[in-house]
Amino acid sequence: MSELSKAYEPALVEEKWYSWWISRGLFRADPSSPKPGYSIVIPPPNVTGVLTLGHVLNNATQDILCRHARQTGHEVLWLPGTDHAGIATQTVVERKLRKEEKKTRHDLGREEFLRRVWEWKEKHGGIIINQLKKLGCSCDWERERFTMDEAYARKVQEVFVDLHGKGLIYRGKRMVNWCPVSLTALSDEEVLPKPQKGYLYHFKVEIVERPGTFLEIATTRPETIMGDTAVAVNPQDPRYQEFIGLHVRRPLPLDDPAILPIIGDDDVEFEFGTGVLKVTPAHDKTDYEIGLRHKLPVLDILNPDGTMNELAGEDFVGLDRFEARVEAVDKLRELGILVKEEPHENHVGFSERTDVPVEPRLSEQWFLKYPKTAEARAAVRDHLIRFFPARWEKVYDHWLENIQDWCISRQLWWGHRIPVWYSGDETPQIKCQIESPGEGWVQDPDVLDTWFSSWLWAHETMDAEARKAFYPTSVLVTGPDILFFWVARMIMAGLEYTGEIPFRSVYFTGIVRDKQGRKMSKSLGNSPDPLDLIAKYGADGLRFGLLRIAPQGQDIKFDEQQIVEGRNFCNKLWNACRFRQMQGAVDPEADPSKHDLSLFARDLLAKLDATILRVAEGYENFRFSDIAQALYDFTWGDFCDRFIEAAKADFDSPRRAGTLAVMDFTIQRILKLLHPYMPFITEELWSGLGFGSQSLMESSWPTVGNAVPDPRADAVYAAVAQARNLRATYHIPSNKRLAWKLTPAAEWVEGVLPALALFLQASSLECCEVAPVGFAACPTDVGILHLPLEGVVDASSERRRLQGEIGKVEAEIAKVAAKLSNETFVKNAPAPVVAEHRQRQQDWMTRLEELQTALRALG
RNA sequence: GCGCGAUUAGCUCAGUGGUAGAGCGCCUGCUUCACACGCAGGAAGUCGCAGGUUCGAACCCUGUAUCGCGCACCA
Numbered sequence: 001m002s003e004l005s006k007a008y009e010p011a012l013v014e015e016k017w018y019s020w021w022i023s024r025g026l027f028r029a030d031p032s033s034p035k036p037g038y039s040i041v042i043p044p045p046n047v048t049g050v051l052t053l054g055h056v057l058n059n060a061t062q063d064i065l066c067r068h069a070r071q072t073g074h075e076v077l078w079l080p081g082t083d084h085a086g087i088a089t090q091t092v093v094e095r096k097l098r099k100e101e102k103k104t105r106h107d108l109g110r111e112e113f114l115r116r117v118w119e120w121k122e123k124h125g126g127i128i129i130n131q132l133k134k135l136g137c138s139c140d141w142e143r144e145r146f147t148m149d150e151a152y153a154r155k156v157q158e159v160f161v162d163l164h165g166k167g168l169i170y171r172g173k174r175m176v177n178w179c180p181v182s183l184t185a186l187s188d189e190e191v192l193p194k195p196q197k198g199y200l201y202h203f204k205v206e207i208v209e210r211p212g213t214f215l216e217i218a219t220t221r222p223e224t225i226m227g228d229t230a231v232a233v234n235p236q237d238p239r240y241q242e243f244i245g246l247h248v249r250r251p252l253p254l255d256d257p258a259i260l261p262i263i264g265d266d267d268v269e270f271e272f273g274t275g276v277l278k279v280t281p282a283h284d285k286t287d288y289e290i291g292l293r294h295k296l297p298v299l300d301i302l303n304p305d306g307t308m309n310e311l312a313g314e315d316f317v318g319l320d321r322f323e324a325r326v327e328a329v330d331k332l333r334e335l336g337i338l339v340k341e342e343p344h345e346n347h348v349g350f351s352e353r354t355d356v357p358v359e360p361r362l363s364e365q366w367f368l369k370y371p372k373t374a375e376a377r378a379a380v381r382d383h384l385i386r387f388f389p390a391r392w393e394k395v396y397d398h399w400l401e402n403i404q405d406w407c408i409s410r411q412l413w414w415g416h417r418i419p420v421w422y423s424g425d426e427t428p429q430i431k432c433q434i435e436s437p438g439e440g441w442v443q444d445p446d447v448l449d450t451w452f453s454s455w456l457w458a459h460e461t462m463d464a465e466a467r468k469a470f471y472p473t474s475v476l477v478t479g480p481d482i483l484f485f486w487v488a489r490m491i492m493a494g495l496e497y498t499g500e501i502p503f504r505s506v507y508f509t510g511i512v513r514d515k516q517g518r519k520m521s522k523s524l525g526n527s528p529d530p531l532d533l534i535a536k537y538g539a540d541g542l543r544f545g546l547l548r549i550a551p552q553g554q555d556i557k558f559d560e561q562q563i564v565e566g567r568n569f570c571n572k573l574w575n576a577c578r579f580r581q582m583q584g585a586v587d588p589e590a591d592p593s594k595h596d597l598s599l600f601a602r603d604l605l606a607k608l609d610a611t612i613l614r615v616a617e618g619y620e621n622f623r624f625s626d627i628a629q630a631l632y633d634f635t636w637g638d639f640c641d642r643f644i645e646a647a648k649a650d651f652d653s654p655r656r657a658g659t660l661a662v663m664d665f666t667i668q669r670i671l672k673l674l675h676p677y678m679p680f681i682t683e684e685l686w687s688g689l690g691f692g693s694q695s696l697m698e699s700s701w702p703t704v705g706n707a708v709p710d711p712r713a714d715a716v717y718a719a720v721a722q723a724r725n726l727r728a729t730y731h732i733p734s735n736k737r738l739a740w741k742l743t744p745a746a747e748w749v750e751g752v753l754p755a756l757a758l759f760l761q762a763s764s765l766e767c768c769e770v771a772p773v774g775f776a777a778c779p780t781d782v783g784i785l786h787l788p789l790e791g792v793v794d795a796s797s798e799r800r801r802l803q804g805e806i807g808k809v810e811a812e813i814a815k816v817a818a819k820l821s822n823e824t825f826v827k828n829a830p831a832p833v834v835a836e837h838r839q840r841q842q843d844w845m846t847r848l849e850e851l852q853t854a855l856r857a858l859g
Numbered sequence: 860g861c862g863c864g865a866u867u868a869g870c871u872c873a874g875u876g877g878u879a880g881a882g883c884g885c886c887u888g889c890u891u892c893a894c895a896c897g898c899a900g901g902a903a904g905u906c907g908c909a910g911g912u913u914c915g916a917a918c919c920c921u922g923u924a925u926c927g928c929g930c931a932c933c934a
Contacts, residue, residue, distance in 0.1 A: 217934090279934095286932040402931090480929090517927070737891090824914040825877095
């Protein structure tokens with residue numbers, strides 16, 4: 001192989017390796033493989049979507065799990081795809097239509113409009129899929145699915161028919177969340193309560209039977225007065241009890257001042273407002289229920305788009321609901337019945353998609369009574385499915401405990417059409433089936449909530465053969481924001497239709513936020529484009545940098561600097577390998593056990609084992625940042641900073657072969673361990689150095705050996721750090737070579753003199769038995785290092801320095817002594833802890849003596 | 860209102876009972892024959908606050924503050 005370039009250039013290699021993986025079919029899942037199966041279904045991104053940092057985190061995590069699984073001998077299925085995103089996609093295409101052709105979907109008609117959406121989907125729907133490829137995702141692209149694929153769509157309809165047959169799906173006229181912009185009903189989950197600063201408007205109404213007596217009503221929505229059909233008070237409320245059964249005059253609309261009954265209902269709070277509630281059954285959920293209890297008429301004064309209809313009276317008709325509010329207040333003021341406007345903050349439901357206030361609206365919709373709720377709760381409670389982090393289990397359980405029927409119909413065109421047919425005008429007949437029952441039958445115009453299709457994702461994306469090998473899936477990687485939307489529903493669907501849980505573990509990633517802690521969003525424009533980051537730092541740098549700061553389930557404050565560090569780490573790894581390459585060809589079969597190794601080499605192998613264990617533990621517990629950190633520490637610290645530097649002393653010695661063998665052995669394992677996080681660079685280095693012609697994905701995962709740590713290695717490293725510190729204390733430039741001397745603490749130290757000399761950049765390093773005159777002493781665990789002071793520093797500064805050191809050591813000794821002289825400590829603390837303190841005390845004493853000797857030697 | 864997280868060095872975060880850590884940033888010195896996307900050294904923290912348990916608390920308990928997130932029909 002040609003020489004590695006001086007710096008790693010990701011752009012030159014990423015494309016090449018991705019095509020190579022694809023061409024070798026390495027992402028393909030073989031259901032007939034004898035290997036144990038491992039599977040993940042991708043949380044399908046919207047077809048309208050573009051890659052965000054959230055996707056990067058989520059999909060890099062899945063890729064890591066999948067590559068690791070392949071390396072540990074599993075047959076892996078990572079099943080990709082997208083969902084049709086009903087509202088979002090329809091909105092995008094409608095907007096385009098309006099802009100380019102000044103038409104609405106109604107101008108085109110349903111069939112033509114849907115044709116246009118498909119056209120749009122074919123053209124733009126694949127963007128995010130291609131972006132995932134740039135990221136290195138090892139999905140089985142031959143199995144890519146879309147929630148509107150023919151087979152999948154049919155399954156969705158079959159499920160509807162089945163649940164209808166079981167009596168779980170029903171049609172009903174109910175209060176639903178209505179989006180006046182999308183003109184469709186929404187599920188409860190698609191409504192986000194937001195605190196809104198508004199006013200509590202107080203106005204008074206006269207009691208018909210008691211002229212001159214008024215009730216004061218407080219409301220946040222005066223624009224709905226025209227829809228009021230009663231006034232309610234709490235029957236226990238002594239202030240108003242006597243009025244129950246009487247009537248008030250409704251002030252609006254002016255031309256139709258209706259007479260409303262005063263009713264008593266327990267739902268009315270004493271303390272809130274005035275304790276008198278205007279009841280608007282058509283436009284408030286609570287009011288609707290009160291209305292049902294008291295058989296009140298329902299007076300709908302709003303159009304679907306949130307404007308007022310003719311029932312609101314001629315002063316209001318056509319006004320938007322918020323304009324109408326202003327107008328209503330004006331009218332109350334003109335009538336002289338507005339008592340006060342009190343600033344008031346309340347929560348108003350907003351549409352998740354369009355971000356406008358949702359309007360409670362009475363309409364005919366399809367609802368689902370969820371199947372298998374008890375089983376779904378039990379599956380998580382009994383840990384058949386494990387959540388990481390576990391705290392989401394409680395949230396999940398609470399939601400299921402209070403679960404409400406799901407409004408699954410949407411007044412859209414883009415989606416799975418409801419398989420219900422109507423016939424006849426007067427007494428319509430209804431049939432629930434997929435095919436048309438024949439002439440004269442008209443299909444329900446509505447479509448299903450997108451989640452009603454994606455809740456089948458885990459099993460319906462697989463054919464029978466795949467399901468046999470790969471279902472239940474191993475793990476689901478997703479964000480906690482779709483715990484209810486998707487995760488919980490998928491569990492219920494899985495239990496209902498496969499009789500099994502859909503996945504064994506759920507790993508919830510954190511949410512990527514900006515430096516101010518705000519969620520990244522398109523509208524805020526605070527999300528960097530991951531493709532730009534890939535271009536700048538490489539996919540590996542982005543993946544590693546992001547995963548390293550993504551502790552389990554905690555939100556991530558994104559900082560581009562972290563990605564820079566990922567890139568830097570790639571470069572470090574690159575150069576370590578490049579350095580190895582400069583020593584000659586590698587040996588793919590390198591076996592350290594066949595060589596007599598330096599203590600540095602033996603200790604490195606022990607640290608490698610410890611790293612492999614840390615990494616294994618990380619995978620076990622989904623601690624992705626721990627894994628990244630362990631590999632970073634080992635590669636940069638143990639391997640590059642310490643071992644390679646020590647190894648340089650062996651290159652001209654008989655140790656050369658053994659040391660190179662350890663390097664080869666270790667680099668192979670580093671590349672394997674890092675491959676899941678940094679697939680491109682590891683592949684490039686693996687092949688570039690000549691370790692093999694297979695992909696790392698097909699290689700084996702490193703196992704621990706039987707290396708024994710040698711504490712002498714750390715003693716040398718620590719001594720080096722102390723000596724360098726001493727040199728820095730005297731401001732000796734690091735390029736100035738000094739003639740160090742050493743009084744060794746043990747015989748073995750002679751063996752590491754060449755390495756020590758290299759570490760210290762020493763011009764020479766000779767041993768001496770007694771402290772030489774004119775040197776500064778640095779007591780270490782490997783002996784006393786003597787730094788020549790001549791021409792550098794005078795004896796009095798050295799004396800001052802030593803006295804300072806002695807002061808610090810004495811303080812430490814005092815600290816330990818205090819603890820050891822505490823009888824209860826010695827009595828109660830576990831023996832090893834006490835022993836450790838004793839040892840510590842002794843170490844400090846030794847150091848003190850050495851320092852004092854050095855001080856005396858200065859005279 | 861209930862529940863859940865977070866609070867440790869300037870920044871981003873590790874650290875679940877025994878000598879407070881990492882990376883970045885900062886300061887100092889270095890183009891030392893892999894790497895300036897680098898090397899070496901350094902300064903820097905009353906671990907949000909107040910109690911408690913313990914020989915010993917960043918860690919366990921109680922309370923509290925601030926920030927964030929869920930859930931909830933107070934109009």
